[in-house]
Amino acid sequence: MSALLLSSILLIVLSIPMVIISSILFVINDRKILFKQKRVGRNEKIFTIYKFKTMTDAVDESGALLPDEHRLTPFGTFLRKLSLDELPQLFNILKGEMCFIGPRPLLVDYLPLYTDEQRKRHQVYPGMTGLAQVSGRNSLDWNDKFRLDVQYVNKMNVRMDIKIIWSTLSMVIKQKHIGQDGEITIKRFTGHSDVSGGIK
Incomplete structure (x- = not known):
């Protein structure tokens, strides 16, 4: 089943809870x-990502x-704990800008800061969840995030995607790895952290 078809089905199935969430936020x-917000997608193409507004x-x-x-x-805290704030990204998938599995799309500001190795994360479509998210989400530092993103790009396969999906569902249910050392959002990437560790 293609990502476009699956996102269409999920938007229909989840339409009622999404309308309820939208009404409360309104x-x-x-x-x-x-x-x-503008984010970087496949081949470094810029697109607008959608989330439910939690702040x-x-x-x-x-x-x-x-x-x-x-x-x-x-x-907003409730939505984030269950990752429900990410549901509008189904529209990004429907538009062909994202996929279900892949490196998370990051800020445009980070583009000049990447090493050549880190840029490999843009060889695939960004995802709603990915290897880095199920390995620690915002509790990971940038070195580990980029290393796992590149690892996914190099080794991506159906078996890995299935494991990531199941791990994601488990994390959401258990509400694991929501923040980074108590932070609401992950700290900004400010330097050329290479995937082997260290700051250049």
Whole structure:
């Protein structure tokens, strides 16, 4: 079954819970339902990723956004614990921008920072989940993330994809590896970390 067909089926099956989530977010997030951001896809093509909006747009006196932990809503925490905030990415799959399994799509700002080895992660479509996510998710540092991303690109096969899917479902149920050392989101990538470890 193709990713496009499966995403279409899932969007139909999950339409009611997605409408319920959207309705709640519409009320508590000042009518803002989706979080949209430019990300890097296959062959470094830029696309817009969709997620359910889990944070407010609260700012400090200078107009700067407050830290993530001060903007994350209780309902947003619930969505993240069950990875339900990722469901709108089914539309990204339907549009041919993502797949179910693959390296997670990262920020456009990171493009100049990659080594040639790390850029291999862009040889495949980014995924809703991947080898790095089931191996630690945001609890991994960038070296380990990139190493696992490249490992997936080099060894990807149906058996590996099935294991990743089952591991993902298990992680969601057990709510494992949600954050990195208590962080709401993973720390930004700021340097040329190579996949063998170390900072260049």
